[in-house]
Amino acid sequence: xSSPMVSIRSLSKSYRRGSQIIPVLEEISFxxxxxxxxxxxxxxxxxxxTLLNLIAGIDQADSGSILVNGVDLxxxxxxxxxxxxxxxxxxxFQFYNLIPVLTAFENVELPLLLTSMSRRKRHEHVATAxxxxxxxxxxxxxxSELSGGQQQRVAIARAIVTDPxxxxxxxxxxxxxxxxxxxxxxxxxxxxxxxxxxxxxxxxDPRAAERARRLLHLEKGLLLSPAQEAGGPGPAL
Amino acid sequence: MFVFKLLFRNLxxxxxxxxxxxxxxxxxxxxxxxxxxxxxxxxxxxxASSATRLISRNAISLVFSLPIAYKERIxxxxxxxxxxxxxxxxxxxxxxxxxxxxxxxxxxxxLAMYPEFIxxxxxxxxxxxxxxxxxxxxxxxxxxxxxxxxxVTLKGTIFPGTWEFTLRGIYRGxxxxxxxxxxxxxxxxxxxxxxxxxxxxxxxxGIFLIEVxxxxxxxxxxxxxxxLFKNSLAETLTETEKAFQLSxxxxxxxxxxxxxxxxxxxxxxxxAVAANTMAMTARERIGEYAVFKAxxxxxxxxxxxxxxxxxxxxxxxxxLGIALTFPVAAAFAAKLDQxxxxxxxxHGTIWLDLLLSLLVGTVAGIFPAWRAVRIRVAxxxxxxx
Numbered sequence: 176x177s178s179p180m181v182s183i184r185s186l187s188k189s190y191r192r193g194s195q196i197i198p199v200l201e202e203i204s205f206x207x208x209x210x211x212x213x214x215x216x217x218x219x220x221x222x223x224x225t226l227l228n229l230i231a232g233i234d235q236a237d238s239g240s241i242l243v244n245g246v247d248l249x250x251x252x253x254x255x256x257x258x259x260x261x262x263x264x265x266x267x268f269q270f271y272n273l274i275p276v277l278t279a280f281e282n283v284e285l286p287l288l289l290t291s292m293s294r295r296k297r298h299e300h301v302a303t304a305x306x307x308x309x310x311x312x313x314x315x316x317x318x319s320e321l322s323g324g325q326q327q328r329v330a331i332a333r334a335i336v337t338d339p340x341x342x343x344x345x346x347x348x349x350x351x352x353x354x355x356x357x358x359x360x361x362x363x364x365x366x367x368x369x370x371x372x373x374x375x376x377x378x379x380d381p382r383a384a385e386r387a388r389r390l391l392h393l394e395k396g397l398l399l400s401p402a403q404e405a406g407g408p409g410p411a412l
Numbered sequence: 413m414f415v416f417k418l419l420f421r422n423l424x425x426x427x428x429x430x431x432x433x434x435x436x437x438x439x440x441x442x443x444x445x446x447x448x449x450x451x452x453x454x455x456x457x458x459x460a461s462s463a464t465r466l467i468s469r470n471a472i473s474l475v476f477s478l479p480i481a482y483k484e485r486i487x488x489x490x491x492x493x494x495x496x497x498x499x500x501x502x503x504x505x506x507x508x509x510x511x512x513x514x515x516x517x518x519x520x521x522x523l524a525m526y527p528e529f530i531x532x533x534x535x536x537x538x539x540x541x542x543x544x545x546x547x548x549x550x551x552x553x554x555x556x557x558x559x560x561x562x563x564v565t566l567k568g569t570i571f572p573g574t575w576e577f578t579l580r581g582i583y584r585g586x587x588x589x590x591x592x593x594x595x596x597x598x599x600x601x602x603x604x605x606x607x608x609x610x611x612x613x614x615x616x617x618g619i620f621l622i623e624v625x626x627x628x629x630x631x632x633x634x635x636x637x638x639x640l641f642k643n644s645l646a647e648t649l650t651e652t653e654k655a656f657q658l659s660x661x662x663x664x665x666x667x668x669x670x671x672x673x674x675x676x677x678x679x680x681x682x683x684a685v686a687a688n689t690m691a692m693t694a695r696e697r698i699g700e701y702a703v704f705k706a707x708x709x710x711x712x713x714x715x716x717x718x719x720x721x722x723x724x725x726x727x728x729x730x731x732l733g734i735a736l737t738f739p740v741a742a743a744f745a746a747k748l749d750q751x752x753x754x755x756x757x758x759h760g761t762i763w764l765d766l767l768l769s770l771l772v773g774t775v776a777g778i779f780p781a782w783r784a785v786r787i788r789v790a791x792x793x794x795x796x797x
Contacts, residue, residue: 225790233706233789254710261708268793272703276421281414286707288414333707 178245179206180340180373181230186239188225199225201396203239209340212367212374214387221393223377224345230375231264231343232256244340261289265334265372267344267363271326273318279305279329280314286337304332308362324355331362335372342366344376348383360386419720426693430725433689437729437772438736440682441765445737446744447675448761454661454668456754460589461653463627464493465525468620468637469656471647474500477616478646480603486620489636491629496521497617499599503566503575505556511750512552514566514595516602519547523596525623528586535560535581543601545580549592551749553582564595571606593753622650679768686776690722694780701784702792711785718781719774726773727766734765 186203189196199222207213215223228234229241232248233256241248243263251259265286266272273282283304287297305311308328318326327347334342344363348356364386366372378384392399423430452459468486470476480497487495499516519540523529531539531547539545546564558564562579577597585592599617607614624633634650641648651659661668694701701714737757745755 228790231706233793257705257708257710259708260706266703266706268703272699272793274418274700274703276425277418281417284414285704289708 180209180211180244181207181375182240182242183230184240184242186226186229186241187237188222188229188234189237199396200229200236203396203398205391205398207373207375209373210367210371212364212386212388213376214384214390215375215377215393216379216381216384216390217393219379220395222396223393226393227343227345227375227377231266231341232260261286262337263339263341265337265339265342267327267330267334267342267347269346269349271318271323271330271350273326273329273333275318278315278317279310279321279332282318282329283332283336286333290337300336301332304336305329307335307366308332322355323351324358327351327355327359328362331359331366335366335370340373342372342374344374346378347376348378348380356380356383415716415720418717419724422693422697422717422721423724429689429692433686433725434729434732436685437682437726437769438732440678441730441733441769442736442740443678444675444768445733445757445761445765446741447671447678448764449737449741449744449755449757450752451668451671451675452758452761453752453755454664456589456752457591458654458657458661460528460587460591460754461657463630463652463654464624465653466622466624466630466634466637466650467653467656468622468634468648468650469618471638471649474618476646477613477618478620478648480615480617482620482641482646482648483617485640486622486637489633489640491624491626491633491636492622493625494521494525494623496525496621496623497599497619498522498621499602499616499618500570501566501568501575501597501602502570503568503595505564505566510556512593512595514597516599517596518599519596522621523547525621528590529583530586531581531583539580542578542580543598544577546577546595546597547581547583548579548595549753550582550584551592551753552595553579555593555749558582571602573605573609575602575605588756589754591753593749620648621653679772683772683775686722686726686772687779689725690718690776690780691783693721694718694784698784698787698792699795702787702789702795705787705789706793714784715777715781718784719777722777722780723770723773726769726776730765730769733769734762737761737765 183206184204186200187198188200189198203226215226217223225234229236230243232251236249239249246259248256248259274285277285280301283301284297287300292300302311305314308331310325310328310332313321313325318329321329347363348359351359360383363374363376367374376383376387384390468478470478483495483497486492496518501514501516503514504510505512523531523536539547548558558579560579560582564577564579566575566577568575583592603614622633622637624630630652634652637650638648704714741755741757745752748755
């Protein structure tokens with residue numbers, strides 16, 4: 176059996192508010208296989224976004240380990256993490272987080288500026304990414320000239336343009352109407368199935384979670400076992 | 413290329429704010445440039461002085477005169493190439509508002525010692541041969557609309573009476589920094605008139621001008637002159653022309669220092685304004701910087717964005733300020749040429765403008781860049797929405 180793409184062991188994280196220490200994640204352990212589409216669900220404050228941030232390398236754990244493709248993120252310093260993120264992770268945010276002064280094309284081109292790719296090659300990649308998300312005809316539009324759904328598709332194009340192995344999405348449909356949300360979920364499904372992208376998605380929306388191939392529930396910083404999810408007693412995963 | 417595109421577009425995200433900051437920097441640079449030019453104008457006389465010219469005056473005070481008889485004794489000293497003399501006349505043209513420096517001189521020797529005053533050969537001859545003749549600088553003649561042959565009347569303040577002259581020449585400056593606002597007439601004319609009215613004040617000069625063969629002779633010749641007249645009724649104080657000019661500036665040193673301080677205060681104030689603009693900008697864009705960081709951009713990229721924008725604003729304002737400095741300085745010069753006959757924006761001022769705007773841009777960017785770099789990606793992303 177091949178080793179998992181993401182392997183999390185005894186991961187803990189807490190925040191400090193004044194003298195008070197608030198635990199957010201406690202002794203979390205689980206694996207994610209390559210090509211999985213995982214949904215993380217749970218009530219507000221359950222720690223799902225924190226867990227996503229830790230897997231994406233934009234936050235630091237207190238203890239435990241996070242191995243992504245064999246690299247232990249907890250051992251990397253800030254610069255190494257930045258380099259790692261540039262090559263390995265694509266981000267999809269709830270509020271799209273596009274740069275308002277740049278066109279759709281330029282927004283998608285941004286992550287490629289960190290590579291040694293030639294201008295011509297960069298433009299080819301951007302055009303391909305925008306075609307994949309169905310926005311080849313909106314390249315020169317600025318974010319303010321696009322609908323929410325279109326902006327999120329630009330954000331997805333930006334996330335996939337460097338061809339990362341891992342896509343992390345934090346409430347990707349949280350700011351969209353039902354139709355646009357459905358389009359985004361279809362697109363993510365397509366990326367997962369057709370391009371074998373490993374996707375970890377945090378969501379509140381059960382309809383969005385249904386599109387994932389695997390579902391994990393977090394509550395008060397703990398992963399719930401399937402039995403607990405069903406309402407009965409059982410060991411945590 | 414992409415970076416510049418991003419910087420330029422970011423610059424115009426808040427057009428009014430950027431415009432006001434650029435305008436503020438432009439006004440600050442303009443003010444700084446003008447104040448520095450005022451200071452330079454103050455020193456114009458000293459800067460234009462020659463290292464081979466010495467000035468000898470009464471050791472007690474410039475108010476007291478020296479006997480004309482000293483001239484030949486000075487001439488005989490080793491190292492002396494030429495001697496001339498002059499009297500500050502202090503005459504008023506029509507009203508006191510029309511102030512300009514006017515001197516009684518010995519034409520041939522004095523003008524020979526000042527090659528920076530360019531006078532047409534015929535005009536020089538006419539001036540030398542006309543006892544009541546006078547010569548004025550180009551700017552002075554233009555200011556009062558004088559032409560060659562015009563009668564010019566001065567009211568004496570130190571030497572009472574009405575003094576009539578005929579304009580025989582208009583000199584031009586060899587350099588743009590040469591004072592073209594002076595007025596010269598014959599010392600003999602003054603002396604003969606005084607001899608009739610106040611015989612005790614005749615045959616006296618205000619200063620002797622001594623030309624030495626080489627700048628290295630300035631100190632020994634000055635010492636020799638002062639030694640020569642030691643223990644006489646009118647002891648001398650001889651110094652270089654520059655030192656003589658600087659002694660006048662020293663009297664108003666406090667004003668010059670105040671102007672200098674104000675000029676730098678203007679820069680400090682605009683630095684605070686620019687820093688405030690950049691702080692607001694960075695605060696608004698913390699989320700964006702977090703997105704950049706999430707994508708893998710490093711702290712140096714974030715610093716580049718903040719400092720790039722800050723420097724772009726500062727340099728745009730600076731260039732605008734420099735462009736405005738020249739016409740405004742020209743307008744100033746036209747309006748105040750009787751007080752500042754040489755009012756030129758120096759190259760050094762422009763370089764200082766550029767240097768200070770770089771400093772403003774850098775200082776204004778330090779705190780916002782520090783904040784942008786320090787923000788944790790997860791915290792920055794939380795601020796969006």
